[in-house]
Amino acid sequence: MTFEPEQMGRSRNDLAQKLRELRTRAGLTGDRLARRCNMSQSQISRFETGRKTPSLVDVERILRALDATADTVTEITTLARIANTEWQGKRSSWRRGMEKRQTELAALEAESAEFRYFLPAMITGLLATPAYMLAGLAHTPGDPARTIARKLEQQTVLHDRAKHFTFLLTEQAARWAIIPPSGMITQIDRLISLSRLPNLRIGVIPTGTVLPRGPMNTFTIYDDRLATVENFTGRMVFRDARDVSEHLAVFSLFEQHAHFDDDARVLLRLWADNYR
Numbered sequence: 001m002t003f004e005p006e007q008m009g010r011s012r013n014d015l016a017q018k019l020r021e022l023r024t025r026a027g028l029t030g031d032r033l034a035r036r037c038n039m040s041q042s043q044i045s046r047f048e049t050g051r052k053t054p055s056l057v058d059v060e061r062i063l064r065a066l067d068a069t070a071d072t073v074t075e076i077t078t079l080a081r082i083a084n085t086e087w088q089g090k091r092s093s094w095r096r097g098m099e100k101r102q103t104e105l106a107a108l109e110a111e112s113a114e115f116r117y118f119l120p121a122m123i124t125g126l127l128a129t130p131a132y133m134l135a136g137l138a139h140t141p142g143d144p145a146r147t148i149a150r151k152l153e154q155q156t157v158l159h160d161r162a163k164h165f166t167f168l169l170t171e172q173a174a175r176w177a178i179i180p181p182s183g184m185i186t187q188i189d190r191l192i193s194l195s196r197l198p199n200l201r202i203g204v205i206p207t208g209t210v211l212p213r214g215p216m217n218t219f220t221i222y223d224d225r226l227a228t229v230e231n232f233t234g235r236m237v238f239r240d241a242r243d244v245s246e247h248l249a250v251f252s253l254f255e256q257h258a259h260f261d262d263d264a265r266v267l268l269r270l271w272a273d274n275y276r
Helices: 005-025 030-037 041-049 056-065 070-083 090-096 098-111 130-136 144-159 171-175 181-194 241-256 261-273
Strands: 085-089 114-119 164-170 200-205 218-222 226-231 234-238
Touching (some): 005 056, 005 070, 030 056, 056 070, 056 241, 070 085, 098 144, 130 144, 164 241, 181 200, 226 241, 234 241
Parallel strands (some): 114 164
Antiparallel strands (some): 114 218
């Protein structure tokens, strides 16, 4: 399935309109459809007005209750997949301001308890030193000092024992030198130190590890409800349970091939020593 950024915003309204049209065509009131789907009438109303985006499971329940044709099921479920996917362009984030972006991330972290990060190319901000953060912001407009201050503030979430973090880094991510050797030594030493936190696991995947799937993108999974995938121009946010499950499966595969605890620290020290 191909996602066009402008299509994602429009699909929510299209989905709401289609669901309303299908119900009307079937001669059902919102209340009768709700009873057939074991939902509340207010929930059906929110779906049909676009105030709430139904999950793919919700849509499938509604389509079954309406005895929708196979062609209609294909059309509406495709709309639902797109409606549950959000594109956040990097330039749009810049226009809104990096502080706004950091506030959104902090809110997402506050709402979640289980975090899984797959890092194939670079180290994420939660694990980064100020020097590493500054280098990563080199091509980002705005005041880097304020953004770094906010990022450092966000790192306090790592010490919240009610939350659990798993970070998987490829060797490339740990060793990619966006700062001079002395800074990279400090950065890798920070990874070693953080790996000892009781609620945090850092796994590393050395170059040469045989894996049946390639490390396509950086992605993060929040609990089992939302996944974000990043590239150079922005990120996609997946809320559909099937998309989240697919990312959980890929993460689990990579996790099985990662080195943790003392084994990970041995590798990290070796990579830091290469910079000395």
